[in-house]
Amino acid sequence: MGIIGTGFGGLGMAVRLKAAGYDDIVVFERADEVGGTWRDNTYPGAACDVPSHLYSFSFAPKADWSRRFAEQPEILAYLxxxxxxxxxxxxxxxxAEVTSAAYDEDAGEWVVRVAGGEEYRVRALVAATGQLSRPAIPAIEGIxxxxxxxxxxxxxNHDYDLDGKRVAVIGTGASAIQLVPRVARRAARLELFQREAAHVIPKPDYAYSERALLALRRVPGLLALSRAATYLALEPRAFAFTKFPQAMALVQRRFERYLAAQVPDAELRARLTxxxxxxxxxxxxxxxxYEALNRPNVAVVTERITRIEPTGLRTADGVLHEADALLLGTGFQANEFLAPIxxxxxxxxxxxxxxxxxxxAHLGITVAGFPNLFVLFGPNTNLGHNSIVYMLESQFGYVLQAVDRLAAGARSIDVRPEVEECSNAAVQEAIRTTVWNSGCTSWYTTAAGRNTNNWPGFTFDYRRRLRRFDDAEFVVTTADESVSTAR
Incomplete structure (x- = not known):
């Protein structure tokens, strides 16, 4: 078995395989430590937006998270x-950065090559590279x-001292809203270049008290109860995203009240709407x-950047915004799954x-014509309302069933093209009526407007679909290359 990546997906899959008795596992990691996106994203303020008790494995619960929404160092330590x-x-x-993977039809194996030229052969390959691993650099002239x-x-770059500097930040996504407050406290001046304003609502975060931590450690079932309660509180939000977008009106009003309370200046508030x-x-x-954007040393620039010059950023109004440092909070190439492999x-x-x-991919995991390849956190498995770790654990069990079939004598397992096509047609039809299809441009969609990232439904429904690996949906070949649909 081969696994690419050591984030939540890669590590969790390896744990489940070992628990099932598979020890012949090789995990490829391009860096020198585990952690995936939580190893790479060390910017000031980096934290999760899913409560800690649920943003962790059910088979490796952690009772001593320091706060409800853990920050990057603590999540990395957990992994x-x-x-x-x-x-x-x-x-x-x-x-061992994987550069290529090719299926050897004669041997029924994947040939995996890593930078430096080493070659490995594995019966099955699990790609756990995630959706947020390749930084997106904006295509601005002169960058x-x-x-x-x-x-x-x-x-x-933690070696660069931001104190007293003129700092320009491009982007207003999840990373930017976390780093801007921290950088604004240090910079002499910070200019935030905003293409589109984001909807920002309060974060129900707090540090756990010593009494709460003691109870979580000592009271049987309390941590599991907290995890279940968190899941049950978050899951109904899928209804507003996917089934009844009109319900978003309640969240809209909450946003408007929060923005009004946080930003008293009407002109700035208009820019942030x-x-x-x-x-x-x-x-x-x-x-x-929003508190950071009210600071006297912070300015929100909504004029389009026309080019970047050696000393700063030129905007469409002709103004040159001089800067000592340019920080890119521009997200990731989330649509380019598995690239550049x-x-x-x-x-x-x-x-x-x-x-x-x-x-x-069929259920976000298997692709016709690519036998014994399984993608974790693949196409249309991202969430807007709950924990991706829950989705990953659903996928672990499904992939494990496929691996069991290989161990029992199957040579290759390849999803039928018509099954994949039907599966994806249903997903895209469901997305058509979601709030994600209401006319915006986001990292959820390709340039052509196809949503390749989000799951348009409930996570429990996704888990139900993955509970049983349906052999009839696959072409299964045995060692003598005869084709069957039964185990």
Whole structure:
């Protein structure tokens, strides 16, 4: 078994495989430590927007999260603990960036090549590269000419001292709203270049008291109860995103009240009022973002950036905004699943060519023509309302059933093209009436407007669909290459 990545997906899959008795596992990691996006994103203020008790594995609960919404260092420490607790490090090949994976039809194996030329052969390959692993650099004229310090939020330069500097920040997404308050406290001046205003609502965050932590450790079932209560509180929100977008009116009013209370200046408040429907783009949570934008050393610039010059950013009104540092809070290339890995399936078909018009996979996991390849956190499995760890755990069990079939004698397992097509048609039809399809441009969609990222329904429904691996949906070949649909 081969697994690419050591974030929540890769580590969790390895744990489940080992628990099922599979020990012949190799995990490829491009960096020198586990953690995925929580290893890479170390910018000031980095934190999760899902409550800690639910943003963790059910098979590795943690009773001593310091606060309701954990910050990056604590989440990374948790993932390291998981790797150590389940003895995963002996399976991990660090500094092993996968460059290509090709299916050998004769051998029924995936040939995985890593940077440096090493080659591995595995019966099945699990891609756990995630949707938020490749920083998106804006295509602005002159960006390479900037003479000051420039870095993306996912490649933060901690050696650069921001104190007293003139700082420009591009972007108003989830990363930007977390880093802006921290940077604004240090910079002499911060200019936030906003293309579109975001919907930001309060974050119900707090530190757990010593008494609460003691109870979570000592009272049997209390942590499990907290996890279940959190899930039950979040899951109904899917109704507003996917089934009845009109319900978003309640969230809209909450946003309007919060913005009015936080930003007394009418002109600034107008700049921070989105033109899109709430929920179409990711709803953000923060308790200090608007407060930071009220600071006298902070300005929100809504004029379009026309080019970047060595000393600053030129906007459409002709003004040059001089800056010592340029920080890119511009998110990730979320639509380019598995890129830049070259993945080649049956008959020499390349996955990037198959996905030219947008990534798609049966239940977000399997792709026709790519046998024994399983994608975690794949197309249309992202969420706007609950924990992605819950989705991943649903996928672990499904993939494990497929691996069991390979262990029992199957040579290859390939989803039937008509099954994949039907599955994706149903997903896209469901997305058509969601709030995500209400006219905005977001990282959920491709340039052509196809939503390749979000699951248009409830997470319990997704888990129900993955509870049983349906052999009839796949072409299963045995060692003698005869085809069957039964185990």
């Amino acid at each position: 390291r603990e998981v790797a150590d607790r389940f003895d995963l490090r002996k399976h991990i090949r660090f500094a 390479d000419e900037f003479a000051g310090e420039m870095f993306h939020s996912a490649t933060w 989105p033109s899109t429907k709430i929920g179409c783009k990711r709803i953000l949570i923060s308790n200090d973002y 070259t993945v080649t399936g049956r008959g020499g078909r390349r996955l990037d060519e198959v996905w030219r018009d947008g990534a798609r």
